[in-house]
Amino acid sequence: MGFQSSRFVHHLRRFSNGTGSHWYRSPLEVYKPGVRLTLALSAPKESLEIQIVKAFAPFTSSVVLLVKAEPTALQLPSPFILKVADRRLAPIWDFDREKDYQASLQSYVETFGTTVIPETDDELPLWIHMLKHWEFYESSHVKEREAYKWFTEAQKLELIPRFYGTAQLSMDESACHPSLTHIKCLLLEYIYGRTMGSFRPGIDLSAEEAEVMSQRVLQLGRDLRRYGVSHNDIHVDNIIIRSTDNRPVLIDWGNADSSLADLPLQQRWTHYSMWFNYHYRIRYMLRYGNDGDKIVSGGVWHRYRTPVSDIEQFRQVQEMGWKLINYKISQLSSEEKExxxxxxxxxxxKHGLRWKVKKGLRTRMVDDPVPIM
Ligand SMILES: Nc1ncnc2c1ncn2[C@@H]1O[C@H](COP(=O)(O)OP(=O)(O)OP(=O)(O)O)[C@@H](O)[C@H]1O
Ligand SMILES: [Mg+2]
Structure with a gap:
C-alpha cells in the first residue's frame, strides 16, 4: 500500500500505548450472552448498564442483541432489542487491518480534516474501503432512526416495534474520527415471537393457517403503505409473528427511505416505491418466498390471488392492451385458473377479454384505493 512508512511506524507506536485498543476484539467475542455493556443514552443523557441475554447471530448487516437493564427510572422495558452499528462486521475487517485503518485515518485527518474523504475506487487503499463500510453502517443506522420518526402512529398500532431512542457505546473518546470514538445503537421493542422465515407453510403450518397469516401480512402492507416510508428489504426474516396475538410485525428499517414521507397522502400512496414495497413485494414474497425460491420459506404462504374484476380489466386495457391482460391470466397455475x-x-x-372471472366470486381492483383517513 502506498503509505509513507515513517508515518505508519509513528502510528504503530501510538497503538503500543493502548490508544484505540477497544477495537481489537471481534464482534463475536464482544457480543456474547452474559456480557455487560455501558450505554450512553442520547436522551436523557444518562448511562445505562445492560447485560446481553441473546445475540441474534450470525450478525449480517448489524449486531442485534436482546438485552436486559436494571429496573431504572427511565421507563425502558426489559428486555429490549439493541441494534448496534458496529463497523467490525464488515467482511474485510480484521486485527491487522484495524491497526492500519486507525493509523492511516489518523494521519489523513491530521492533514486534511474529517470532511474530505476520497471517493471509493478499486485503486484506493484498504483503509478507505473500511471507512466506506463505517459510512454504510452509519447510514443504515440513520435510515432506521429516521424511519421510526415517521411511524409514531404505526408504533402505537403495533405494526412495527416501538422505538425507544438511540445510544452509543463508547470506544476511544480521544480519537480523531467518529468511526473510532463510539458505536451507535438503536433501542427497540423486543417482539416476542418467530420470524416468518422460521415457519414452513404447508409443512409445519397448514395451508389454511398460512392463508390466514398471508391476509394479515397483506393488511400490514396496506396499513404501512400510507406513511410514505419505503422499507426496501421486505423478506420473510424481517417479519416477526408476535406470539401473543399472531400478528405480523415488520422489522429492520435499516434500508428505509423516508424522503416521500412528508408528501400528501394521495402522492405517498400512489408513488411507485410505495406500491412496489407494500403491494408488489409483499405479494411476491408470499407467493414465491425470497428471490423466487420457494424452499427458503418452506412452501407457499399465499396460494391464490383474488382475481381482478372484469370491469377493472376493461379499465386497464388502455394502458396494457388485451394481449398483456390475457397473457397475465394465462400464466397463472392451471389450478388457479380453474x-x-x-x-x-x-x-x-388481442381484441377482448378471453379469461372472465367466474360468477359470484369476490374480486379486487388492480391496486388498492387511497385510504380515507
Ligand atoms: N424488534 C425485534 N424483536 C425481536 N427480534 C428481533 C427484533 N429486531 C431484530 N430481531 C431479530 O434479529 C434478526 C436481525 O435483525 P434485523 O433484521 O433488524 O438486522 P439486520 O442485521 O439489519 O438484518 P439482515 O439479516 O436482514 O441484514 C431478525 O431476523 C430477528 O430474528
Ligand atoms: Mg433483517
Missing amino acids: RFYDEDKSVDD
Missing part, C-alpha cells in the same frame, strides 16, 4: 376463471375460446386474445 378455480377463478372461465376461458372463452371464441375471443381473440
